[in-house]
Amino acid sequence: MWQLDREDCGAQIITHQRIAAGGRDAGPCESLSIQTGSGTRAEFIYRIVPTEVINELVASVWYWAQRPGARLSLRVRFPFALDPRTGQPAIARIGNVEYTQPGQWQQLSLTNAYQQLVVQQAVVRNALGREVDLRQPYIDAVTINTYAGPGTENLRIDDLRIDRALPVQLNRLENRGAIASSASDTTRPAFPGGVVKRFLEYNGESLPWLKANGFTGILLQRVPDAAILRDANQAGLEIIAPYATVDRKDLANLLAPVIAWNLGDALLEKDLPRSVDIAGRLRRLPGVMRRELVAFPIESHRQYRSVSDCLAIDLPPPVRGLTPAEETAWQAEAIALTGHSPRFLTAIASGPSRALRDQIEGLAACTDTTPIDDYGWHATWLQTMRALETSPRGIVFRSSGALDSGRAEDFQRANVLRLINRYIALTQTIISTGAATAELACYDAAYRARYLRNGNLGLIIATSTSSVGTMPHAGNGKVLRIAIPPTLRGQQIFRFSGMQLERLKLDATPGGSTVDVVAPDFVELFIVSNDSAATARFDRQLHQTSSQIGFDRWQLVRESLMRTTRDWDAMRQYGMATPADPAYAILRQANQALDESARVHQSGDVASAFRLLRRADAWDIQATGQLIDALAFDQDRLVSHPALNAPNSASLYIGMLPQSNRGQWKQESAVLNPFENPQLWERSGWTHDRRREDLAQSDVQITEHEEPGKTVLSLSVRSLSGQPLPGGYAGTMLRGRSQAIPCKQGDCVRIDARIRIRTHGPVRPHRGALIYDSFAGSELGLFVRPDNRWHNIRMYRAATNDQPLQATFELIGEGELQLEQFSVAKWVPKSAALPIRPLNVERSDTLISEPAR
Numbered sequence: 001m002w003q004l005d006r007e008d009c010g011a012q013i014i015t016h017q018r019i020a021a022g023g024r025d026a027g028p029c030e031s032l033s034i035q036t037g038s039g040t041r042a043e044f045i046y047r048i049v050p051t052e053v054i055n056e057l058v059a060s061v062w063y064w065a066q067r068p069g070a071r072l073s074l075r076v077r078f079p080f081a082l083d084p085r086t087g088q089p090a091i092a093r094i095g096n097v098e099y100t101q102p103g104q105w106q107q108l109s110l111t112n113a114y115q116q117l118v119v120q121q122a123v124v125r126n127a128l129g130r131e132v133d134l135r136q137p138y139i140d141a142v143t144i145n146t147y148a149g150p151g152t153e154n155l156r157i158d159d160l161r162i163d164r165a166l167p168v169q170l171n172r173l174e175n176r177g178a179i180a181s182s183a184s185d186t187t188r189p190a191f192p193g194g195v196v197k198r199f200l201e202y203n204g205e206s207l208p209w210l211k212a213n214g215f216t217g218i219l220l221q222r223v224p225d226a227a228i229l230r231d232a233n234q235a236g237l238e239i240i241a242p243y244a245t246v247d248r249k250d251l252a253n254l255l256a257p258v259i260a261w262n263l264g265d266a267l268l269e270k271d272l273p274r275s276v277d278i279a280g281r282l283r284r285l286p287g288v289m290r291r292e293l294v295a296f297p298i299e300s301h302r303q304y305r306s307v308s309d310c311l312a313i314d315l316p317p318p319v320r321g322l323t324p325a326e327e328t329a330w331q332a333e334a335i336a337l338t339g340h341s342p343r344f345l346t347a348i349a350s351g352p353s354r355a356l357r358d359q360i361e362g363l364a365a366c367t368d369t370t371p372i373d374d375y376g377w378h379a380t381w382l383q384t385m386r387a388l389e390t391s392p393r394g395i396v397f398r399s400s401g402a403l404d405s406g407r408a409e410d411f412q413r414a415n416v417l418r419l420i421n422r423y424i425a426l427t428q429t430i431i432s433t434g435a436a437t438a439e440l441a442c443y444d445a446a447y448r449a450r451y452l453r454n455g456n457l458g459l460i461i462a463t464s465t466s467s468v469g470t471m472p473h474a475g476n477g478k479v480l481r482i483a484i485p486p487t488l489r490g491q492q493i494f495r496f497s498g499m500q501l502e503r504l505k506l507d508a509t510p511g512g513s514t515v516d517v518v519a520p521d522f523v524e525l526f527i528v529s530n531d532s533a534a535t536a537r538f539d540r541q542l543h544q545t546s547s548q549i550g551f552d553r554w555q556l557v558r559e560s561l562m563r564t565t566r567d568w569d570a571m572r573q574y575g576m577a578t579p580a581d582p583a584y585a586i587l588r589q590a591n592q593a594l595d596e597s598a599r600v601h602q603s604g605d606v607a608s609a610f611r612l613l614r615r616a617d618a619w620d621i622q623a624t625g626q627l628i629d630a631l632a633f634d635q636d637r638l639v640s641h642p643a644l645n646a647p648n649s650a651s652l653y654i655g656m657l658p659q660s661n662r663g664q665w666k667q668e669s670a671v672l673n674p675f676e677n678p679q680l681w682e683r684s685g686w687t688h689d690r691r692r693e694d695l696a697q698s699d700v701q702i703t704e705h706e707e708p709g710k711t712v713l714s715l716s717v718r719s720l721s722g723q724p725l726p727g728g729y730a731g732t733m734l735r736g737r738s739q740a741i742p743c744k745q746g747d748c749v750r751i752d753a754r755i756r757i758r759t760h761g762p763v764r765p766h767r768g769a770l771i772y773d774s775f776a777g778s779e780l781g782l783f784v785r786p787d788n789r790w791h792n793i794r795m796y797r798a799a800t801n802d803q804p805l806q807a808t809f810e811l812i813g814e815g816e817l818q819l820e821q822f823s824v825a826k827w828v829p830k831s832a833a834l835p836i837r838p839l840n841v842e843r844s845d846t847l848i849s850e851p852a853r
Contacts, residue, residue: 001235007147008040011147016032024158031154037150044144045142058109059142060110062105063144064105064158065146067153078090090128094117121137138168140256191292191310192393202221207228207231218240224239259292261293263278263279264295265296266297310345311338319779345393359797380416380417382472382523386461388427411559430454445475447462451485457529479517494528497521501542522617554598560620567627586626590617665827672686688735690734700715735810737808743805749826751823755769756790756791773806
């Protein structure tokens with residue numbers, strides 16, 4: 001339960017565990033092994049319920065270490081004195097009880113808390129000014145500074161006791177709130193500048209474990225109870241929670257971890273009156289219960305910004321297939337709709353949705369194959385780093401399952417989120433308050449770059465835009481050339497993606513200057529500064545975290561490389577590959593680089609180890625890309641297959657091959673194409689619905705096809721204001737739904753259609769058509785951009801219940817969706833259930849094709 005809080009010595013936790021019989025009385029205790037360098041502190045904290053500072057209080061703990069020097073203290077907060085560096089209440093530490101008996105258990109006891117507080121109040125006044133308000137301090141944690149000099153330290157902690165404690169009372173906190181002159185004075189800042197907070201959508205994980213993985217808080221979808229409030233306070237995690245907690249005044253003393261009330265997820269225009277009412281009630285609460293308000297709207301951003309203190313914007317899931325430029329432009333558009341630059345959070349899918357998992361498992365069950373256990377991790381990393389370009393105050397990682405579930409894909413998610421959290425913590429002071437400039441031009445390699453600056457430090461974030469299907473690619477051996485604008489002339493540029501500051505040479509060109517990066521990584525990061533002191537501080541931070549980032553990346557690459565090798569071995573087993581294929585040479589190089597990286601890392605050369613690791617990662621992705629090509633996806637259709645939304649999905653396809661001739665697709669004869677005449681439409685069972693008729697005019701009709709004698713179903717939308725309609729769900733004004741087709745759980749279904757999307761004027765981000773079904777939902781829908789061309793589309797689905805199947809054709813933004821053909825087929829097995837036949841380019845009815853990119 002003890003957590004590392006502050007350190008200036010590059011402290012790294014080697015082991016941290018509870019042992020059953022190692023305590024002072026042969027009972028359980030906490031055991032730690034930490035590696036430290038030069039410095040003064042490696043402070044661990046144990047959070048407690050807010051407690052009055054009184055002389056009667058006694059804090060004690062039993063401590064064992066190999067060396068003397070550790071010191072016990074109590075952490076005191078001053079609720080009315082804000083530290084300008086953090087935006088949080090000022091902190092002081094009282095008591096300084098030293099450990100002096102190395103190799104033995106010693107009880108460290110602290111008394112006379114109030115007398116020691118008087119001394120620390122003078123220290124705080126000297127730091128923050130004579131007029132600082134130091135009323136009503138309270139103790140919120142016990143701390144032990146375990147630093148005893150450079151080297152490895154083994155220590156144990158047992159039997160912490162807080163005797164004669166007086167918890168802070170509710171009426172005192174309410175009086176504190178009443179002193180302030182306005183609601184804003186008593187609302188503590190939830191998202192201060194200089195910090196990019198990291199929240200995880202909570203699914204029952206261990207809170208200390210989340211803290212150790214770099215999260216600063218959790219997003220609750222339910223009203224928190226006393227147990228989770230106590231656990232969050234103990235673990236040092238913050239909470240964004242539903243507002244209903246305010247009706248539980250008995251929990252008021254436990255609300256310290258709650259930093260914001262959530263007005264709701266996926267908020268629509270129709271939810272606005274209710275949100276206004278709730279926001280008004282929350283702003284009238286007593287000071288102890290008042291918090292900032294957060295809203296997660298998917299439309300009407302301007303209106304929700306007026307009733308909340310912070311907006312949270314959900315990015316489209318990676319399976320939607322938006323390009324990086326489209327994704328960034330759509331987010332910038334959503335922010336601009338608020339009318340000014342607000343504080344905001346960015347919400348990102350951290351892994352597969354529940355619908356995708358259900359579909360993958362359903363197909364695997366139909367075909368008696370092994371479900372996919374690797375949904376890829378590079379897309380999450382890239383999307384998060386691109387989101388940082390817009391300077392959010394926090395990232396909310398959406399999650400449909402517990403990170404500590406023990407499933408292989410959740411283990412992978414935990415690793416990549418820990419890696420991402422370390423990158424954010426390293427750069428957050430620049431990101432959260434940085435002013436973004438225009439995008440920097442990139443040449444030769446397919447990348448995009450953005451420059452942010454805060455004070456004496458600037459940050460360039462460059463991310464790869466290359467991909468094969470849903471698999472992102474890095475530089476592929478090319479040189480990344482980034483154009484440096486004249487405004488940065490004379491600045492020094494340091495690359496630190498290799499876990500060390502590497503000064504780059506600026507090459508002069510007729511149009512300005514450029515920096516060249518050989519063999520770029522998926523994400524390239526650069527510090528821009530002429531301030532040697534600021535650069536040195538950043539270098540120290542990088543040194544403290546570089547080894548941890550390298551280890552996290554090594555685990556991810558190792559697991560991915562094992563799966564890629566396994567998939568190629570399966571290809572050999574079914575005669576689709578030979579040892580002479582180039583992929584095997586690539587895999588050998590990748591495994592050699594990975595093994596060498598581990599050996600070099602053990603020698604202490606982190607930068608060289610990371611360079612080898614990046615090389616192994618790039619080769620692994622290259623081998624995976626060749627595997628996708630070897631499966632020869634049909635290029636004549638736009639196809640949505642659940643397995644295509646997981647980069648390492650080859651094992652599912654390969655597992656289907658032995659059953660290739662054991663069934664056939666049978667067309668559902670009851671399915672009607674209501675496009676032949678209006679009379680057929682009336683009895684076909686097809687329906688449509690309109691949204692936001694105050695914003696757009698929507699029409700559904702049967703129109704003449706450009707070919708004589710044929711007709712099409714036309715869904716058209718036109719803005720009433722003359723202004724472009726928004727993108728994403730906010731721009732969805734019209735949907736058409738097919739008739740209901742009976743299905744049974746376990747059925748494998750194929751949906752075919754022929755469509756064309758037309759629009760007027762320039763194509764804007766996240767506009768077009770989204771085609772999805774009632775089993776997989778809109779998140780797995782096939783997104784089609786408006787290009788005025790006819791497309792044959794195909795969707796494979798597993799029926800996850802006994803409900804009927806319906807297909808939805810959703811038009812996003814202005815334009816016209818034309819539907820010419822529609823059919824549904826079910827897989828009928830001969831001797832075993834099988835949803836699809838093997839891939840064979842010589843057949844005219846090839847079943848799977850690569851999705852549109």
